[in-house]
Amino acid sequence: MQKLVYVLFCVCFSSVVFGQTITEKQQQIKEADTVSITAQDSIAVNSRGQKPKKNLLDRLDPEGAQGKKANIKDYLIISHKNDTTHVDTTLTIQKEYKFNYLRRDNFGLMPFSNLGQTYNSLTHNFENTQLLPSFGARARHFNYMEVEDIYYYNVPTPLTELFFKTAFEQGQLADSFFTVNTSPQFNFSIAYKGMRSLGQYQHILTSTGNFRFTTNYKTKDNRYQMRGHIVMQDLLNQENGGLQADSAENFELGVDEFLDRSILEVNFENAESILKGKRFHLDHSYSFFNRVVKKSLAKTLNDSTSKSKLELKHIISFEDKSFQYDESSSANASFFGDAFSSSGFRDRVTLEKLYNQFELHYLNNALGDFYVNASNTHYNYGYNKVVVLTNNTVVNRLKGNIYSTGGKYHKYYRGFNLEGELGVNVTGDFSGNYFKADASFNFTEDILAKAAINHSSRAPNFNAQLYQSNYQNYNWQNKFNNIETQQLAFQIKYKKIADLTIDYSTISDHVYFKQDENETATQSIKAFQNNKTISYLRAKLENEISVGKFALNNTILYQNVQDDNNVLNVPQLTTRNTLYYSSQIFQKAMYLQTGVTLNYFTKYYMDAYNPVLAEFYVQTDREYGGFPRLDFFLNAKIRQTRIFFKAEHFNSAFTGYDYYAAPNTPYRDFTIRFGVVWDFFL
Numbered sequence: 179m180q181k182l183v184y185v186l187f188c189v190c191f192s193s194v195v196f197g198q199t200i201t202e203k204q205q206q207i208k209e210a211d212t213v214s215i216t217a218q219d220s221i222a223v224n225s226r227g228q229k230p231k232k233n234l235l236d237r238l239d240p241e242g243a244q245g246k247k248a249n250i251k252d253y254l255i256i257s258h259k260n261d262t263t264h265v266d267t268t269l270t271i272q273k274e275y276k277f278n279y280l281r282r283d284n285f286g287l288m289p290f291s292n293l294g295q296t297y298n299s300l301t302h303n304f305e306n307t308q309l310l311p312s313f314g315a316r317a318r319h320f321n322y323m324e325v326e327d328i329y330y331y332n333v334p335t336p337l338t339e340l341f342f343k344t345a346f347e348q349g350q351l352a353d354s355f356f357t358v359n360t361s362p363q364f365n366f367s368i369a370y371k372g373m374r375s376l377g378q379y380q381h382i383l384t385s386t387g388n389f390r391f392t393t394n395y396k397t398k399d400n401r402y403q404m405r406g407h408i409v410m411q412d413l414l415n416q417e418n419g420g421l422q423a424d425s426a427e428n429f430e431l432g433v434d435e436f437l438d439r440s441i442l443e444v445n446f447e448n449a450e451s452i453l454k455g456k457r458f459h460l461d462h463s464y465s466f467f468n469r470v471v472k473k474s475l476a477k478t479l480n481d482s483t484s485k486s487k488l489e490l491k492h493i494i495s496f497e498d499k500s501f502q503y504d505e506s507s508s509a510n511a512s513f514f515g516d517a518f519s520s521s522g523f524r525d526r527v528t529l530e531k532l533y534n535q536f537e538l539h540y541l542n543n544a545l546g547d548f549y550v551n552a553s554n555t556h557y558n559y560g561y562n563k564v565v566v567l568t569n570n571t572v573v574n575r576l577k578g579n580i581y582s583t584g585g586k587y588h589k590y591y592r593g594f595n596l597e598g599e600l601g602v603n604v605t606g607d608f609s610g611n612y613f614k615a616d617a618s619f620n621f622t623e624d625i626l627a628k629a630a631i632n633h634s635s636r637a638p639n640f641n642a643q644l645y646q647s648n649y650q651n652y653n654w655q656n657k658f659n660n661i662e663t664q665q666l667a668f669q670i671k672y673k674k675i676a677d678l679t680i681d682y683s684t685i686s687d688h689v690y691f692k693q694d695e696n697e698t699a700t701q702s703i704k705a706f707q708n709n710k711t712i713s714y715l716r717a718k719l720e721n722e723i724s725v726g727k728f729a730l731n732n733t734i735l736y737q738n739v740q741d742d743n744n745v746l747n748v749p750q751l752t753t754r755n756t757l758y759y760s761s762q763i764f765q766k767a768m769y770l771q772t773g774v775t776l777n778y779f780t781k782y783y784m785d786a787y788n789p790v791l792a793e794f795y796v797q798t799d800r801e802y803g804g805f806p807r808l809d810f811f812l813n814a815k816i817r818q819t820r821i822f823f824k825a826e827h828f829n830s831a832f833t834g835y836d837y838y839a840a841p842n843t844p845y846r847d848f849t850i851r852f853g854v855v856w857d858f859f860l
Contacts, residue, residue, distance in 0.1 A: 253859075254332040256394070256405075258325055258461070265337065267857050269769055269815040271722075271731050271756060277343070277822050277853065279351060279373065280321060285733055285754055287320070288779075290839045291846040292377030293345045294384030295415060296320060296787065298794065298840050300752050300779055301716065301735060304663045304683040306634035309582055309603050309610040310555060313529045314641025315501040315792035318413060318453040323388055325459060325495065328407045330394045331357040331367050336860040343822070343853030345375035346846070349384075351853075366393040378439040378847065381418040381447040387411065404462035414452040417503075417789035419445030419513055419701075420842030429844055432835045439847065448507045448522075451792055455499040463539070465489040487541035491551075495533040502526040503647075503790055514649045514790060515700040523648040525790070529640065530558040546589030546596075555580045559640045565653045572655045576644055580606035594619050608637040609660060616667075628669040635660045638689040641791065642705040651694060651702035652790055658707045662686040677720040685712040690745045691788070691795035703788045703795050706745075713740040731756040745796050749779040749803055758811075769815040777807040786841040797841060805837045807845070818857040825850050 253265035275283045279293050287297040296317040313319075331337070341353035350373070357367035371388040394405035421429060425442040428435075436442055468487045503525040509517035517523070537551035560575035584601030595618045602611040616630035637643070638658045646653050667681035688708040693701065715738045722731045735752040758773025784802040785794035808829040814821045830837065830848045837845040 248334045248859075252334045253337055256330040256332065258328060265333075265857065267815070267818045267820070269771055269813060269820050271729070271758060271771070273820065273855075274756075274771070274775075274811055274813060274822070277855070279343075281341070281353070286735065286752065288839050288845070290382075291346075291379060291844055292382045292384055293349070293351060293375040294321070294373050294386050294413070295377075295382065296792075298785060298787070300749055301737060302714070302746070302748065303681075304634075304685055304714065305614070305632045305665050305667070305681075306636060306663060307599060307601070307612050307614055307632075308634075308636060309601055309612065310557065310580060310608060311637045311643070312639045313499055313501070313559070314527075314639045314645075315453060316639070317787060317794055318415070318451065318501065318792045321386060321388070321413060322411060322453060322455065323390065323409055325457075328390060328392060328409065328459075330392050330405050330407075331365050332394070333357055333359055333365065338858040338860070340856045340858075341371075341853070344851045345373065346378055346849065347376035349373070349375035351375075363398060364393070364395045367391070379418065379421075379442060379844075380440060380444045381416045383416045384414065386413040400468070401465045402462070403465075404460070406458075406460040406462075408456075408458055410456045412452060412454045414450060415789075417449040417451055418447060419449075419510070419789060420787070420840070421445075421844070423842075426842050430835050439844075445513055445842075446505075446510045449503070449505045449510070449789060451501070451503045451789060453499075453501050453792070455497065457495065457497040459493075459495040461491070461493045463489050463491040485541060485543045487539070489539045491535075491537040491539060493533070493535040493537075493553075495531075497531045497533075498528070499531075500526060500528040501792060503792070505648075509648060511649075511700075513701055515651045515697060515702045517648050518650060519648055525647045527561055527641070527646070528559070530556075532556045546587060546591075549586035551584050551586075553582045553584075555582070560644060561646045563646070565646050567650075567653060570655070572646060572653050573644065574646070576607075576640060578607045580608060582610075610636045612636070618669075624673045626669070626671040628667075630665075630667040632663070632665040632667075634663045637661075638705070638707075641793070642689050642691075645705075645791070647790060649702075649790060651697055651700075651704070654704060656705055656707075658689055658705075659687045661689060674722040674724075678718070680715075680717045682716075683712075683714045685714065685746070688712055688745060691791065691793050692745070693795065693797070701788065703791060703793075708741075708743055708745050710742045712746050714738075714746065727761050728757070728759050731758070744783070744798055747783040747785065747796065747798075749782045752779040753777075767816065770812075771814070772812045773810075775809045775811065777809075778805075779803050784838070784840060787843060794840070800841065802836075802838045802841065806833060807837070818859065820855045821852070822854065823850075823852045 250267065251264045255263050255265065272283070275285070278284055284297070286299065286301040288300055289295070289297050297320050336356070336358040339355040343351045345351055352373070353369065353371040355367065355369040357365060359365045368391050369389070372386070374385045376383050389410045390407060392405070392407040394403075396403045422443045422445055425436070425444070429442060466488045469485065504522075506522050509520050509523065511517050511520065533553065533555050535551055535553035537549055540548045556579050558575065558577045560577070562574065564574050565572040581604045582601055583604055584599070587596070587598045589596045598615040600611075600613045603609055612632070612634040614630070614632045616628060618626060618628035620626050637660055642656060642658065644655050663683060663685050665681055665683040667679065669677070669679045671677040690706055690708065691703050692706055694704045717736045719734045720732065722729055733754045737748045737750055737752070739746050739748060754775065754777050756773055756775040758771060760769070760771045762768070763770050781801040781803040783796075783798045783800070786797045788795055806829060807827050810825040810828055812823045826849050827837075827846060828848050839845045
């Protein structure tokens with residue numbers, strides 16, 4: 179509570195002390211899939227044709243507001259890194275890929291059967307710029323919104339977006355969003371994503387909620403800028419441990435009686451888990467000076483002006499997170515092993531983290547952007563009890579302070595875009611460091627080449643170091659080495675014709691979860707550290723071939739792992755291919771897009787899921803994969819409304835019942851779903 183009061187005090191105090199002045203901040207508008215704008219995407223300011231009053235709209239965009247319409251490019255979306263895009267109401271194949279529970283492209287993820295459950299990762303990216311361990315329960319974090327998942331807004335008129343999609347059996351997914359600028363300097367947004375779905379198998383009900391509130395403010399002279407957010411999340415899943423062996427066999431044989439998935443027997447029906455979190459985040463800055471000198475006074479510079487800027491930035495973020503695993507009746511000892519208590523129980527672990535960073539930013543367009551920072555992180559992870567075992571005692575807390583320092587650099591030089599970043603833990607119980615650098619070059623407006631390098635050393639996640647449970651074999655305290663990773667990455671992109679990315683990573687002291695070889699009778703999972711270096715190569719090709727109104731969109735991923743211990747397993751080939759047709763119809767009143775998508779990955783030793791830990795673990799007993807997934811979609815756009823209709827996995831009945839999302843956990847059967855995204859510009 180004291181930390182929460184301190185955070186709120188800093189928010190209020192900083193707004194009073196610094197909320198007097200500001201410097202005009204130039205936002206870099208990055209090209210993304212949000213840049214395709216049609217004539218329909220201009221928004222009428224006054225539906226009666228009257229000339230709008232010269233108030234908010236004129237002050238936000240004087241040139242664009244002189245007419246009767248506000249351009250959609252004025253509705254800005256700003257990331258935590260200050261990269262800026264704008265609202266997009268177009269209908270593209272990328273919008274089809276993002277119309278899902280996560281609301282982002284989920285290529286490389288294998289979803290479980292019910293909406294809101296976890297995803298099995300078909301690929302991994304070992305680039306890292308974090309200095310501290312993560313919380314754990316990583317299988318439950320796919321829909322957990324981190325700092326980088328929160329966006330800020332600047333809009334000329336109020337904006338509302340409504341998202342809806344049907345779920346599986348007695349449920350739906352909805353995401354409602356509203357933002358408004360009360361003045362050119364102040365914006366706030368409020369949003370809530372809620373989902374409930376019963377699912378087709380026994381005891382897999384899901385219920386999740388993500389509330390977020392954001393605000394950003396700047397003084398009229400642009401010296402002081404502030405943005406912050408409050409996020410509260412709760413993600414609940416019922417857990418069933420997958421199908422029993424007999425039921426898995428009946429599933430694979432396609433026995434008619436068991437096509438009703440609700441009668442397939444699961445391993446247990448008395449467990450559920452919930453991940454909760456709340457975060458209060460403030461990021462603000464004060465500019466001491468921001469000078470622009472004409473070229474006549476700076477003849478040695480290549481730019482038309484000489485710019486210099488000095489500002490002090492401050493970030494403070496408090497997060498309280500917990501993961502809880504409950505069993506309502508007798509413990510499932512026959513599945514997870516011996517338990518301390520045979521009746522119902524609750525395993526609960528928490529993490530409190532208070533992060534403070536001060537950063538000095540100096541900009542000189544002759545020298546570049548320089549950032550130097552120092553930060554403190556107070557962490558408190560653990561449980562409310564000490565576990566005394568026969569051979570050792572498991573403590574209840576990992577608690578302390580980490581002091582870190584780092585820096586960043588950015589410069590455009592003779593056509594090259596150069597960026598670098600580094601950080602190191604100076605004091606504290608966890609050592610860690612990272613270095614990242616990349617350089618990109620545009621040969622033409624259509625051709626981009628990029629190279630990057632990354633080195634990282636970081637302590638394993640908290641749950642690999644310390645874990646407690648009612649199940650006796652799920653109690654440990656480990657002293658692992660830091661995980662060391664190095665990565666080289668290259669990219670070359672030519673319009674939509676080809677986007678090729680290649681990265682090569684080496685991983686030393688990789689930490690993973692696996693079945694305890696001394697406890698093979700039950701699912702007793704423990705954390706281990708690999709004693710070999712893993713080599714991991716990925717090559718990903720994205721392209722689109724268009725002929726008239728038809729197009730073939732392809733994403734192909736090749737992976738190769740050299741690992742003597744077989745603890746990092748991925749499919750060698752993963753592909754997604756979409757053949758689709760697009761056209762204006764009904765005298766251009768509607769834009770239609772329809773087609774078929776194929777998803778496929780080769781067989782491999784797919785990781786299994788453990789609900790007690792909410793983690794995936796390594797298994798080498800059986801390979802899974804090699805089954806196609808075909809989806810038919812029919813999407814349409816009418817003004818600012820996008821309508822989505824999909825027949826998911828329509829080939830499930832005639833290509834074999836071997837489709838698993840994890841061992842003993844089938845993927846979903848053929849189902850029809852629909853939804854809508856509706857933008858309102860007031």
